Amino acid sequence: MARAGWKFNPYHHRIPEALERARHPVPPADTEWPVWEVFRQPERGEPHVHVGSVHAPDAQMALVLAKEQFSRREPCVQLWVVRAEAIFATPYEDADIFEPALDRTYRLAAGYKVRPRINQAASSSEEPSS
Amino acid sequence: MTQAQLEARRLERFEARVARGEKVEPGDWMPEEYRFELARLIHNHANSEIMGALPEGSWIPYAPTLKRKMALTAKVQDEVGHGHLLYRVAETLGKSREQMLEELFSGKAKFSNVFHYPAETWADVGIIGWLIDGAAIVNQTMMAQGSYGPYSRALKRICAEESFHIKHGYDIVVSLATGTPEQRAMLQDALNRWWEPIMMFFGPSDKRSVHTEKLVRWRVKLKTNDEQRQEFLRKFVPKIWELGLSIPDPNLYIDEQGTVHYTEPDWDQFLTVVRGGGPMSQARLATRRLAWEENAWVREALALAEKRYADFPIA
Ligand SMILES: [Fe+2]
Ligand SMILES: [Fe+2]
Numbered sequence: 001m002a003r004a005g006w007k008f009n010p011y012h013h014r015i016p017e018a019l020e021r022a023r024h025p026v027p028p029a030d031t032e033w034p035v036w037e038v039f040r041q042p043e044r045g046e047p048h049v050h051v052g053s054v055h056a057p058d059a060q061m062a063l064v065l066a067k068e069q070f071s072r073r074e075p076c077v078q079l080w081v082v083r084a085e086a087i088f089a090t091p092y093e094d095a096d097i098f099e100p101a102l103d104r105t106y107r108l109a110a111g112y113k114v115r116p117r118i119n120q121a122a123s124s125s126e127e128p129s130s
Numbered sequence: 131m132t133q134a135q136l137e138a139r140r141l142e143r144f145e146a147r148v149a150r151g152e153k154v155e156p157g158d159w160m161p162e163e164y165r166f167e168l169a170r171l172i173h174n175h176a177n178s179e180i181m182g183a184l185p186e187g188s189w190i191p192y193a194p195t196l197k198r199k200m201a202l203t204a205k206v207q208d209e210v211g212h213g214h215l216l217y218r219v220a221e222t223l224g225k226s227r228e229q230m231l232e233e234l235f236s237g238k239a240k241f242s243n244v245f246h247y248p249a250e251t252w253a254d255v256g257i258i259g260w261l262i263d264g265a266a267i268v269n270q271t272m273m274a275q276g277s278y279g280p281y282s283r284a285l286k287r288i289c290a291e292e293s294f295h296i297k298h299g300y301d302i303v304v305s306l307a308t309g310t311p312e313q314r315a316m317l318q319d320a321l322n323r324w325w326e327p328i329m330m331f332f333g334p335s336d337k338r339s340v341h342t343e344k345l346v347r348w349r350v351k352l353k354t355n356d357e358q359r360q361e362f363l364r365k366f367v368p369k370i371w372e373l374g375l376s377i378p379d380p381n382l383y384i385d386e387q388g389t390v391h392y393t394e395p396d397w398d399q400f401l402t403v404v405r406g407g408g409p410m411s412q413a414r415l416a417t418r419r420l421a422w423e424e425n426a427w428v429r430e431a432l433a434l435a436e437k438r439y440a441d442f443p444i445a
Contacts, residue, residue: 021416022420026423031433052287055227072208
């Protein structure tokens with residue numbers, strides 16, 4: 001059976017050359033570009049959600065790379081890129097600052113129960129007055 | 131508190147966090163051994179993604195139809211994308227991307243054993259997509275449950291794409307299995323050549339591999355190599371037989387409990403291959419380096435490009 005198909009690939013044609021050149025590697029160019037965090041908005045009205053990060057020399061390239069990397073299949077109407085170093089974060093060790101110091105139900109809708117009181121008032125006013 | 135007491139307390143807190151099922155994030159304190167093992171593992175994983183693009187990428191020009199060509203191109207693009215994601219994750223553990231690529235080219239860092247072999251026919255593309263990506267998803271779904279936050283986030287996304295790779299590979303395999311006698315023969319030939327590398331994919335048997343009790347406790351590793359191999363075989367052996375293909379292992383059978391028994395692969399051979407002694411090891415590394423060097427001008431041009439339309443401020 002013929003199984004020589006793969007030999008026609010341009011890179012496979014060049015394997016001897018590649019092996020020869022690998023003996024004298026060229027030092028890589030400096031591509032330690034900054035990191036950009038990527039936020040994707042799936043549709044108008046939805047929030048932009050952090051999806052990952054890319055290396056890029058500038059914002060324009062960061063957007064191009066982010067499009068290739070984070071919207072190949074996922075719906076997207078807009079991407080944001082932000083230099084990672086522009087983001088400031090609270091330390092995880094201090095995560096206890098987010099724990100409620102006391103009962104915080106007064107801040108929450110669920111902290112207010114009106115229906116039982118209305119029902120109770122309604123039923124007591126239905127009682128025949130003596 | 132002495133330095134040693136401080137370290138002990140940190141380790142205790144770290145282990146308690148992992149035991150609670152919480153993720154570890156880049157800024158967190160972590161044991162040096164945890165950082166080192168994870169960095170090595172993720173680096174190898176990233177390498178495998180971009181090296182795996184080579185055997186499959188070489189078939190893009192010869193895909194039999196336009197639809198297959200587009201699907202294979204999309205798959206190869208996904209794999210390179212996985213490489214990007216994973217190098218980013220590995221970078222959060224200390225090494226730069228450039229350093230990691232250099233370690234790959236020079237043979238210091240490894241990549242998956244299966245990509246040290248040639249992809250000889252179109253049927254290989256089907257077998258790789260179906261069975262190798264099928265094996266990879268067993269490993270990656272497991273690793274997505276691991277303790278390192280960035281890795282587990284990347285893997286969730288990767289697994290979603292892998293399911294397309296497997297389905298597309300299966301589709302190619304089914305086309306050939308239900309095709310002409312020549313196509314069936316080509317498929318069987320591909321399976322015969324790939325079976326042993328696939329059996330080695332999850333790494334040496336538990337009897338041989340170094341005890342990884344600590345890595346299991348730290349949720350760097352969640353199942354042993356043999357457990358993963360067994361999971362893969364239970365899933366795929368019946369499907370391979372269903373297509374009328376035969377598996378080139380005379381000792382392979384499924385017992386009443388559904389456990390698959392098989393011939394133990396030659397693990398010395400495996401080590402030779404992953405250390406760069408496989409049939410395509412050097413050719414692939416040289417090809418990867420050649421592509422990196424020849425495309426250097428693109429990276430240089432990008433760095434110099436006139437900054438034009440990045441002027442769409444959001445506030
Ligand atoms: Fe992948
Ligand atoms: Fe894949």
